Amino acid sequence: MNWIGLKFQLKTIRRDKLCILTFLLPIIVGIAINLLGDMNLTSTAEPSFGIVQNDLTKETISWLQETGSVTVYDSTDALDIAIIDPSTQLLGVLSLGNEIRVLRSGDELQMYAVIADTLPLLYAVRNHAGKYEQTLLPPKNSNDILKPLLIVITMITAMFMGCTFNAMNILSEKEDGIVFINEILPMTGTQYVKQKIAVGFLGGVLSTVITAFVCMRLSVTQILPVLLFIILSSFIASLIGLFIGRSANGLMAGIMYIKIIMILFIAPPILFYLAAPAGGILHTLSYAFPSSATFYGLMGILNGNGALGTEIIVLIAHCFLWFLLYIMTSKRIQS
Amino acid sequence: MRGSFFALLKKDFRLMVSSKFFLLAIGSLILYSCYINLVYVKVDQEIFPVYLYDPEQVQENISADVISVYSPEELQNACEDGYSIGIDASKGTPRIIIASCGISRLDEMRHSYALSKLSSGNSRKAKIIGPNDKEMKNRREITAEFLFFELAAVGFLGLASMLFKEKQMGVIRVHAVLSVQKGAFILSKLILILFADLLFAALLTLCNLGVSAGVEVLPKVLVQAGILSMIMAMAGFFFSITLPDFKQFSLLYLVLAVFITTPVFLAGQTGVEMSWIKFHPMYHLFAAMKNAYFQAPVKNGFYYAGCLMSIFLLFLLARYGLDREMKREG
Incomplete structure (x- = not known):
C-alpha cells in the first residue's frame, strides 16, 4: 500500500466541498431522525374527522375524539373543500337526527373508505362495548416501523457515499487531465485501483459508522455484525464508484449514473422488504442487489434478530464477484 | 439579425443533443411512467382484517x-x-x-x-362528494410531483451543463466580440429548454393520466410547467455563469434540492401543517401545479404577477451575470 499516494488522495478530497457535503449529509439526516423520534408522527396515522360548528352534540364529538382527531369547520362548504383536498384523508361527519352521516371524497385509501362506510354503524353500537371482554396485548416489537426503516435507508445512503466519492474523484481527474499524468507516473494499475478504492471505502465506512453511532442504539454483541455489514457494503459501493468513474465521460453523465444507481441501490431492498415475504423466491432473487443483503441484515439487527449468516455470505460473494468483474473488464480495456 | 438568432438556436440544439439531454429526459420519462403505472397506482392500505x-x-x-x-x-x-x-x-x-x-x-x-x-345492523354508506377515485387521485398527485421535481432539476441542471461546456470551450469570450445581442444568447437557450420541458410535461401527463383526462388538464398544466421551467432555467443560467465550475454548481443544486424542494414536498404530500410554508416561493409554484392537475380553481392574480415579476428579474440578473463574465473574459 502506498501511503503517500493515499495521503494525496485524501488531500484532494479535503478541498472538495461536494465530497465533504456528501460525507456530512447522512450524518445530518441521522441526527434529524434521532430528533424525529421524540416528535409525534402518529397524528398522520390516525383517522381524521371534519365537523361543522354547532352541528353535532358534545357527546358525539367526544366519541369521535376517542378514535381520531377532530377539526371544526365554519360551514358545510368549508368542510366539503377540506374533504375533497387530495392531500388529506379527512372524513366529514354530520348529524342526522339521532344518527350521523358521513361524507368522503372517494379517493381515500381503502382503510379510510371502509371506516367512513361503517362509522354510522360504529356510532349506533358504541354502547355495546360492555357486552364483550377485551384483551389489549402490548406492542410486539418497537411500535413504529418507520423509524428503523428510515435509519436503515440513511445508513445505506451513507454507504453509497463511497461510490459518490470515487466517481466524482475520478471524473474530476478526467476533466482536469490528471488521468493522462497518472498514466505516465510510476504506478501500476493495481496500485491506482487500490488507492481509489481506499479513498471511497474509508470515506464510506467513516460516514456510515458515525451515522450508525448517531442513530442506532447497539449492544456490544451487535457492534461486530454491524461493522462487518458496513465494511463489506462500503467496499462494494466504492467499487461501483470506480465503474461509474471509468464509464462516464463527463461530470454531468457521472451525476446521472450516480442518480440512477442510487435509485437501484436504495429502492429495490425497500420494495422487496415490504412486499416479498422472507423465504419466497422473490426474496431470494432480491439478493442479486448487493444492497438487499445489507438492508435485510441491518433490519434484522434493529428488530433484534440474531441469524445473519446468509446476508454476510451473500455480501462477501458480491464483493468477490464485482472485484473480479472489475479486474477482468479493466484488463480488456487496457489490451 | 433573425438569421443569427436561428444559428444560435441551432448551435444550442446541437449542444443539447451532444450532452445527451434528450436521452436523459426520455430515460426519466420511462422510469417515472413505469413507477407510476406499476407501483404507485397500486399503493393502498387495507382495512384491519x-x-x-x-x-x-x-x-x-x-x-x-x-x-x-x-x-x-x-x-x-x-x-x-x-x-x-x-x-x-x-x-x-x-x-x-x-x-x-x-x-x-x-x-x-x-x-x-x-x-x-x-352486530347485525347495516351501516349507511358514506356519501361520495369528490370527483376522483383513488387510482385517478394517485395518478394526478404523483404526476404533479414528478413533473415539479423534474422541471425544477432539468431546467436548472440542463442549462448549467450547456453553459459550462461553452465556458470551457471559450464560447463566451468569442461572443463578447461578436455582434450577437446578449439577450439573444440567453433567449435561445431558454426557448430550447422551455420547449423541451413543455414536451416532457405533455408526454408525462398523457402517459400517466390517460389521453382523455390528460388532454383535459393539459392547457393548465402547460402554463404552470412553462412558468416553472422559465424560472428554473433562468436561475440556472445566473448561477452557472457566476460560479466557477460545475462541481460547485452541483453542490448548490444539492443544497437547493434538500432545503428548498423537500419542505414543499412534505407540505404537499402529507398535509402536515406548516404555517411558514406560505412564505416559501417554491411552495406556491408546487401548489399551482397540483391545482392544475386536480383542476382546482385558478390562483389569484397576485400569483401570476409574482411569477412574471420574478421571471423578469431573473432575466435581468442573468443578463447582468453574462455581462460581468464577458468583461472578466475580456
Whole structure:
C-alpha cells in the first residue's frame, strides 16, 4: 500500500466541498431522525374527522375524539373543500337526527373508505362495548416501523457515499487531465485501483459508522455484525464508484449514473422488504442487489434478530464477484 | 439579425443533443411512467382484517369479510401483527383481542370496528362528494410531483451543463466580440429548454393520466410547467455563469434540492401543517401545479404577477451575470 499516494488522495478530497457535503449529509439526516423520534408522527396515522360548528352534540364529538382527531369547520362548504383536498384523508361527519352521516371524497385509501362506510354503524353500537371482554396485548416489537426503516435507508445512503466519492474523484481527474499524468507516473494499475478504492471505502465506512453511532442504539454483541455489514457494503459501493468513474465521460453523465444507481441501490431492498415475504423466491432473487443483503441484515439487527449468516455470505460473494468483474473488464480495456 | 438568432438556436440544439439531454429526459420519462403505472397506482392500505375463532358457531350475523380460524393458537398468531383484530368466541362472552399498534386512537378504532363486525345492523354508506377515485387521485398527485421535481432539476441542471461546456470551450469570450445581442444568447437557450420541458410535461401527463383526462388538464398544466421551467432555467443560467465550475454548481443544486424542494414536498404530500410554508416561493409554484392537475380553481392574480415579476428579474440578473463574465473574459 502506498501511503503517500493515499495521503494525496485524501488531500484532494479535503478541498472538495461536494465530497465533504456528501460525507456530512447522512450524518445530518441521522441526527434529524434521532430528533424525529421524540416528535409525534402518529397524528398522520390516525383517522381524521371534519365537523361543522354547532352541528353535532358534545357527546358525539367526544366519541369521535376517542378514535381520531377532530377539526371544526365554519360551514358545510368549508368542510366539503377540506374533504375533497387530495392531500388529506379527512372524513366529514354530520348529524342526522339521532344518527350521523358521513361524507368522503372517494379517493381515500381503502382503510379510510371502509371506516367512513361503517362509522354510522360504529356510532349506533358504541354502547355495546360492555357486552364483550377485551384483551389489549402490548406492542410486539418497537411500535413504529418507520423509524428503523428510515435509519436503515440513511445508513445505506451513507454507504453509497463511497461510490459518490470515487466517481466524482475520478471524473474530476478526467476533466482536469490528471488521468493522462497518472498514466505516465510510476504506478501500476493495481496500485491506482487500490488507492481509489481506499479513498471511497474509508470515506464510506467513516460516514456510515458515525451515522450508525448517531442513530442506532447497539449492544456490544451487535457492534461486530454491524461493522462487518458496513465494511463489506462500503467496499462494494466504492467499487461501483470506480465503474461509474471509468464509464462516464463527463461530470454531468457521472451525476446521472450516480442518480440512477442510487435509485437501484436504495429502492429495490425497500420494495422487496415490504412486499416479498422472507423465504419466497422473490426474496431470494432480491439478493442479486448487493444492497438487499445489507438492508435485510441491518433490519434484522434493529428488530433484534440474531441469524445473519446468509446476508454476510451473500455480501462477501458480491464483493468477490464485482472485484473480479472489475479486474477482468479493466484488463480488456487496457489490451 | 433573425438569421443569427436561428444559428444560435441551432448551435444550442446541437449542444443539447451532444450532452445527451434528450436521452436523459426520455430515460426519466420511462422510469417515472413505469413507477407510476406499476407501483404507485397500486399503493393502498387495507382495512384491519378481523379473525374469528368460534368452534361452536355461536355467533350469528357474521359479516362476510370476517376470516375464520380453527384453533386458539392460530387466532393468537393472526392478531400479533399489531394491525389485525382477533375475536375469541369460544368461551361464552366473546373476547376481542388486539395487539396494540402504539397509537391509542387507532387501537380504539380497531376495537369499535371489531364490535361492528359482531352486530347485525347495516351501516349507511358514506356519501361520495369528490370527483376522483383513488387510482385517478394517485395518478394526478404523483404526476404533479414528478413533473415539479423534474422541471425544477432539468431546467436548472440542463442549462448549467450547456453553459459550462461553452465556458470551457471559450464560447463566451468569442461572443463578447461578436455582434450577437446578449439577450439573444440567453433567449435561445431558454426557448430550447422551455420547449423541451413543455414536451416532457405533455408526454408525462398523457402517459400517466390517460389521453382523455390528460388532454383535459393539459392547457393548465402547460402554463404552470412553462412558468416553472422559465424560472428554473433562468436561475440556472445566473448561477452557472457566476460560479466557477460545475462541481460547485452541483453542490448548490444539492443544497437547493434538500432545503428548498423537500419542505414543499412534505407540505404537499402529507398535509402536515406548516404555517411558514406560505412564505416559501417554491411552495406556491408546487401548489399551482397540483391545482392544475386536480383542476382546482385558478390562483389569484397576485400569483401570476409574482411569477412574471420574478421571471423578469431573473432575466435581468442573468443578463447582468453574462455581462460581468464577458468583461472578466475580456
